[in-house]
Amino acid sequence: MLLGPPLLGALLAAAVRPYRRFVGWTSAVLSLSSIGAAVTLWRHVLAGDVVTSGPGEFLRADALSTLLALCVSMVGALAAWLGPGLATGEDYDAAQTRRFRIFGNLFTFTMLFAVTSNNVGFMWIAIEATTITSAMLIPLHVTKASVEASWKYILIGSIGIALAFGGTVLGYFDFVNLVGRQEAALNWTVLRASAPQLHPEVIQLAFVFILIGYGTKAGLAPMHTWLPDAHSEAPSPLSAMMSGVLLAVALYAVIRWEAVVNAAVGTGFTDGLYIGLGVLSIAIAAFSLVIQRNYKRMLAYSSIEHTGLICVGLALGPLGTFAAMLHLLNHALAKSMMFLLAGRVLHRYGSTEIGRVSGLLKVMPWTGGLFAAGMLAVIGLPPFGLFISEFALFRAGFAAGRPWLMGLVLALLAVAFVSMIGHLNRMLYGAPTAGVPVGERDLWPLVPLGACLAALVVLGVVLPAPLQALLRQIVEIVEQ
Amino acid sequence: MDSVFSQLSVLGSSLVLIFGLILLWRRGVTAYISAFTWQSIVLSAVTVIVAYFGKDRELYWVAAGLLLLKGLVIPRLLKQMERRFAAERELEPYVNTASSLVVSGLLVLFGYAVTRPLVALSQLPTRAGMPLAMGLVLVSLFVVISRKKALTQVIGFLMLENGLALLAVLGTYGIPLIVELGVFLDVLMGFLVMQIFIYQIHETFESIDVEQLNRLRH
Numbered sequence: 001m002l003l004g005p006p007l008l009g010a011l012l013a014a015a016v017r018p019y020r021r022f023v024g025w026t027s028a029v030l031s032l033s034s035i036g037a038a039v040t041l042w043r044h045v046l047a048g049d050v051v052t053s054g055p056g057e058f059l060r061a062d063a064l065s066t067l068l069a070l071c072v073s074m075v076g077a078l079a080a081w082l083g084p085g086l087a088t089g090e091d092y093d094a095a096q097t098r099r100f101r102i103f104g105n106l107f108t109f110t111m112l113f114a115v116t117s118n119n120v121g122f123m124w125i126a127i128e129a130t131t132i133t134s135a136m137l138i139p140l141h142v143t144k145a146s147v148e149a150s151w152k153y154i155l156i157g158s159i160g161i162a163l164a165f166g167g168t169v170l171g172y173f174d175f176v177n178l179v180g181r182q183e184a185a186l187n188w189t190v191l192r193a194s195a196p197q198l199h200p201e202v203i204q205l206a207f208v209f210i211l212i213g214y215g216t217k218a219g220l221a222p223m224h225t226w227l228p229d230a231h232s233e234a235p236s237p238l239s240a241m242m243s244g245v246l247l248a249v250a251l252y253a254v255i256r257w258e259a260v261v262n263a264a265v266g267t268g269f270t271d272g273l274y275i276g277l278g279v280l281s282i283a284i285a286a287f288s289l290v291i292q293r294n295y296k297r298m299l300a301y302s303s304i305e306h307t308g309l310i311c312v313g314l315a316l317g318p319l320g321t322f323a324a325m326l327h328l329l330n331h332a333l334a335k336s337m338m339f340l341l342a343g344r345v346l347h348r349y350g351s352t353e354i355g356r357v358s359g360l361l362k363v364m365p366w367t368g369g370l371f372a373a374g375m376l377a378v379i380g381l382p383p384f385g386l387f388i389s390e391f392a393l394f395r396a397g398f399a400a401g402r403p404w405l406m407g408l409v410l411a412l413l414a415v416a417f418v419s420m421i422g423h424l425n426r427m428l429y430g431a432p433t434a435g436v437p438v439g440e441r442d443l444w445p446l447v448p449l450g451a452c453l454a455a456l457v458v459l460g461v462v463l464p465a466p467l468q469a470l471l472r473q474i475v476e477i478v479e480q
Numbered sequence: 481m482d483s484v485f486s487q488l489s490v491l492g493s494s495l496v497l498i499f500g501l502i503l504l505w506r507r508g509v510t511a512y513i514s515a516f517t518w519q520s521i522v523l524s525a526v527t528v529i530v531a532y533f534g535k536d537r538e539l540y541w542v543a544a545g546l547l548l549l550k551g552l553v554i555p556r557l558l559k560q561m562e563r564r565f566a567a568e569r570e571l572e573p574y575v576n577t578a579s580s581l582v583v584s585g586l587l588v589l590f591g592y593a594v595t596r597p598l599v600a601l602s603q604l605p606t607r608a609g610m611p612l613a614m615g616l617v618l619v620s621l622f623v624v625i626s627r628k629k630a631l632t633q634v635i636g637f638l639m640l641e642n643g644l645a646l647l648a649v650l651g652t653y654g655i656p657l658i659v660e661l662g663v664f665l666d667v668l669m670g671f672l673v674m675q676i677f678i679y680q681i682h683e684t685f686e687s688i689d690v691e692q693l694n695r696l697r698h
Contacts, residue, residue, distance in 0.1 A: 121655060122659065125659070125666055128670065129666060131670070132666070132669050132673050142684060147681055148693040151630065151693060154674055158670055159640065162640050169647055169652065172648075173598065173651040174601075176651075177602060181653065185656070205597065228696070229696040232696070
């Protein structure tokens with residue numbers, strides 16, 4: 001039920017050659033049923049079940065998969081409803097619309113498959129497939145910049161993923177040496193169960209490959225160089241999916257392996273690596289934000305910053321993992337909303353330069369207002385969810401006895417904070433840019449985006465009990 | 481029996497690595513393509529050897545898949561592209577030949593260092609080849625970083641995948657067949673997408689020199 005809808009949507013879009021609008025509507029409606037399936041999954045998981053299906057537990061969804069499936073299906077639905085799939089004309093021609101319907105749906109499908117596959121080999125295949133399907137969508141409008149961005153993305157992404165494959169092979173190697181070859185050896189459940197007997201040196205080497213490999217896709221510095229280019233040049237709905245959930249799916253793969261490695265050699269090893277890469281990512285993102293002149297790139301660097309934060313959180317014990325997972329959900333909501341809003345701004349102003357956008361609040365009062373509120377959410381101000389998760393993360397850090405680390409991270413976040421507020425001010429106020437029509441048109445896309453913001457506010461005020469229970473289960477999976 | 485097996489597998493792995501090193505000192509995409517083709521054929525042969533001595537029927541299928549995909553289909557597509565871009569002159573790589581050979585030597589040594597725990601642990605007669613496979617992975621990575629032509633970068637990437645396939649077959653007698661099939665599918669799809677992008681680069685920039693891809697900074 002979870003995986004079917006996007007696959008069906010893609011097949012339908014591929015099969016129907018005359019570019020009819022009903023195809024777009026069908027995949028949009030189907031995307032809602034994916035969300036429904038994810039929520040059902042949530043209910044089952046909270047009842048204590050682990051949902052499996054297929055021969056040999058081929059698909060398996062525990063709490064961690066459920067959280068990711070929720071994020072992916074929500075953002076996938078946003079992209080299906082607000083993306084070129086339903087666009088009415090001037091921006092995209094029929095062929096581009098069809099391409100988006102096919103590959104957008106496939107992209108969602110591969111991400112959902114990655115987070116529900118029990119077999120780490122298939123997880124790898126699915127994540128590699130996310131690179132391919134999303135890369136096809138970056139140059140939807142062929143320009144020099146988008147071609148460059150897609151080339152960097154596919155090359156760096158593929159190499160990263162290939163290294164992750166190396167890590168998977170090394171993990172399998174360790175397992176085979178222990179108990180011999182068997183078909184189920186790549187199943188996460190089997191690996192996890194035999195983890196305490198794995199050889200520390202080999203599994204550590206495997207994890208280094210895994211972290212560098214999937215970390216490339218998650219946008220961790222210093223492998224992040226493709227990310228700002230791809231996010232800024234991709235069509236906005238795709239940027240929303242990539243930034244909101246693709247990075248999270250890549251981190252999911254790392255976390256799956258982390259659980260195995262932690263059970264084999266304790267948490268010290270993974271903690272050190274996480275902190276190193278996480279802090280480096282935050283630092284590079286913070287200083288790149290200062291010199292940013294392009295608002296889509298600004299959002300992209302902010303994604304690197306948040307990925308780094310999640311990594312640091314994962315290194316801070318059970319409390320930190322809890323905070324990191326909450327942060328992942330908040331970030332998926334906030335960043336997909338922001339990229340879709342940025343798409344509206346770009347559509348009106350025709351430029352991604354911060355300097356060319358001024359008087360946003362006068363030109364598009366609703367979009368501008370949401371954009372401003374979303375930006376405040378992204379930089380971690382109350383009353384939004386990201387404030388709560390960052391706060392929880394810092395508390396976990398102090399509780400784990402790492403005050404210096406937390407001080408450093410806090411200082412870097414302050415740098416990001418100040419520079420993003422500055423950029424935001426420049427865009428919101430001032431006289432409207434000459435030649436840009438004033439007045440809001442086409443208001444209904446703002447409804448789902450407003451709902452995202454409302455959800456962020458809710459998460460900033462209370463932590464609903466079902467969500468809390470889900471996050472606790474995830475912590476048990478990762479840290480036990 | 482085992483000693484023949486282990487010698488053959490090491491010989492095969494060395495050949496696979498040497499074909500990878502050709503990228504460092506030859507100029508010209510034609511030479512690179514034939515190096516890649518031969519490398520894939522030898523890799524497929526190594527897989528057959530492991531299948532025969534290791535008595536693993538599944539591996540024959542893997543070997544056949546490797547030969548078909550990387551020995552036949554991809555080289556043919558590469559040649560097609562090469563004909564299309566034949567008029568373009570070769571470029572100096574970022575690192576000259578002599579230094580890249582030195583760097584690669586160090587990388588292979590590093591491969592030995594990294595795989596030491598693996599070799600110490602493994603009981604398989606093929607274990608001595610694993611450092612060579614890791615060496616190929618590292619050298620290919622270096623090739624991708626240091627070359628300026630999009631086509632050469634793709635070949636470097638394909639060789640990196642060959643290195644990983646070799647590592648899998650030597651270290652574990654291959655990953656489960658069904659996973660392997662998925663990997664093949666991904667390799668093919670990924671390659672096709674890269675091919676599309678190379679044509680796009682050629683169309684928009686009128687060259688496949690990636691040094692021109694410098695519009696996006698900071």
